[in-house]
Amino acid sequence: MARSKLIGGAMLALSMACCGVGAAQAQSIVATINGDPVTTQDLANREKVLRALGLPSSGSDAMESLIKSRVEADEINKFGIRVKSDELGPTYYYFGERAHTSAQAIQQRLAHSGADSKHVENFLQIHQAFTIYARARNRAVEVSEKDIDAELARDPKLAGELSYTIRQVVVTVPPSGGVAGLQQAAKEMADLKTRFTDCASGVKMASASPNVVVREPVTRTTSALGDQLADLLNKTPVGHLTAPSRDSAGLVALALCEKTKAKGDAAREQASQRILARKIAADAENLYKELRATAVIVKK
Structure with a gap:
């Protein structure tokens, strides 16, 4: 499958490579997403990842997260977007900020989560690549001075950074x-x-x-x-x-x-980046919803 050569490689192949063919054969296929199989091992790994990130981690949450990764991977692979394992700093920071902790703490949580390291890396790479794609779609988006002023007023700490x-x-x-x-x-x-x-x-x-x-x-x-x-x-x-x-x-x-x-212009730049990040995140979420609506998802 061509996609397995890119960032969103089939998780079944990863399971077989990391856990042994015998272990992979013992797994059950619980769903297919655009023809790509999801195994019980994939679900178990994703539950561990979500738990480490402080996110809802039930079986249904893990399945939805896997669907999101596979659907996003299909889209970014059309454009050949790749993220190397040593370029994941922004994604560690993103999940650290969501969990009100540091990027290093997130790295440690994931490393000790019990999830397969290739599964973790694949999840992070897809997330970051899709964000890069969403940012590219919003290159022409500008943040107005009025919006920046409003952001500074909303969070006075920015001015005293x-x-x-x-x-x-x-x-x-x-x-x-x-x-x-x-x-x-x-x-x-x-x-x-x-x-x-x-x-x-x-x-x-x-x-x-x-x-x-x-x-x-x-x-x-x-x-x-x-x-x-x-x-x-x-x-x-x-x-x-x-x-x-x-x-x-x-x-x-x-x-x-x-x-x-920090200089005053640094605070304004930070406010601008916050606003832009929210716009990009909203666009990424809307794009995913459109892609998911047309995805072929078969649960066993």
């Missing part, structure tokens, strides 16, 4: 490292956290270790970071590292290199 310049400091743990590798990384991170007192010298010191990767600096405003991450940074002295968290690469801490009051 802070701007943070941060760098990710990663103590890597190889896949074969196991518990011992993680313990060693924790020791190295604890040592870094003690000695890291300003970004200029700290980055140089951290980069000297073969086990440490320091990412390029990024600047984000309070609302772009979300309440939980902004609160964490507000409790961290400038020039120091936050407490580390676990991700697929190892242990990750954030170096807070600068914290200043």
